[in-house]
Amino acid sequence: MSESTTPQTTFAPAPGYRTDSVAVEVKQAEDGTQARLAGRVVLWRKLGGLVFGHILDRSGRVQISLRRDDLGTEQFNDWSRSVKVGDFVGVSGRKYITNKGEPTLAVTDLTVLNQARRQLPDKWAGITHAEVRYRRRYLDLISDSVSRDRFRTRSRAISAIRRYLDGLDFMEVETPILQEAASGAAARPFITHHNTLDQELYLRIAPETFLKRVVGGGLERVYEMGKLFRNEGSDPSHLQEFTSLEWYAGYWDYRDNMRVVRDLILHVMEETLGTTVVTYQGTELDFGADWPEIDYREAVHARTGIDLTEVRDLPALRDRVKIAYPDSDIAEAPSYAAMVDLLYKRTVRPGLIQPCFLLHHPVELAPLARRSDDDPTRLDMFQVVVHSWEIAKAYSELVDPVDQRERLMEQMAMRDAGDDETMMLEEDFLEAMEYGMPPMSGLGLGIDRLIALLTDAPNLRDVVLFPAMRRDLG
CATH class of the missing domain: 2.40.50.140 (Nucleic acid-binding proteins)
Structure with a gap:
């Protein structure tokens, strides 16, 4: 120059x-x-x-x-x-x-x-210790373009989701995070004390029962995207605080949601990535291919030899599990539902890699879901499973208050027997149901898991800006 x-x-x-x-x-x-x-x-x-x-x-x-x-x-x-x-x-x-x-x-x-008063990480080495990256995310963002791109993808994906649902005439709403009962999912809650009201409250494990109240009130298509809290263990695919999308649509059934969730995921991928094929941890995942339908009980039977259509109570299932898996802790599950779920997760789910629909779960697994007319021992329900991760769950909703009360009472009995991941009974929710609710179907989708799959992130903490960490004692 x-x-x-x-x-x-x-x-x-x-x-x-x-x-x-x-x-x-x-x-x-x-x-x-x-x-x-x-x-x-x-x-x-x-x-x-x-x-x-x-x-x-x-x-x-x-x-x-x-x-x-x-x-x-x-x-x-x-x-x-x-x-x-x-x-x-x-x-x-x-x-x-x-x-x-x-x-x-x-x-x-x-x-x-x-001016910076501290020295930044080396521009070539970056931050190699995972805990430092999660705890001091600002340094990770400065030094790692891959991390910055992941969070840009997350933001674009969330915007695409909202546009898609808005285009289907859904309305975004907000429901309480502090709730009087832990309901809407099988999970152990966080408990807090409300000083002004002088009562114990629970951080929500799901917004389901409140969103159903809204649909019953006449707002027939609603969704909410926000934080949920489950006081359980964490691993690369589980966080105690995570972001979830839930929607409910009057006059839909679970088959409607099967079509919509697949279309939504493909739409998000095209909008954010320009492709429906991604590589996750070395495995190519083709979301654009057909998603096979896999029957839950048939898959368990094929993998374990245990027929859940015949083995319907806890003692019988425990005996069968002890014979089939004598060195496993599956038989120690506190309830029939918990044991069935653990059996599936240990034997079937690891083999579900390409996107698929897992259908018709046993009725004991989801007390808010509608029984199938063809077989009342199973549910009109599905999950979307990809790379052994459950990224979405949906069902035709139970809107019969009599059946709902009976199934929530069963949940309370299991809680009294030691299963602390069962749902609590909500009288206000049952009262709202008694006023009448339209037939409906709802769906929950894990935002963190979806973004991790789309950005090849091996741990959900890689797609959450500030994940909860053990106290820094250093």
């Missing part, structure tokens, strides 16, 4: 900085374009009378340069010494291409907006 310039500088934090460009726009601009942008310095390399740096902003990173021949010795020395990696700067200059073909902004004006 040979153009003569009169540089200006500010060496104090500024209250604000107006920009007219972001990094990606500078890189795409024509040579000679004047630009003004701001961001964090993530590289700062001095080569005699030349400095090359990289600025990171919300769109990505772009190279900048300072030349002593253009700025003069005093100005060049001041700027090159005052800036370090981690600082925030605002710069103005002219875009050009280096001899190596790198789009670069030749700086003519530089403002130090704020």
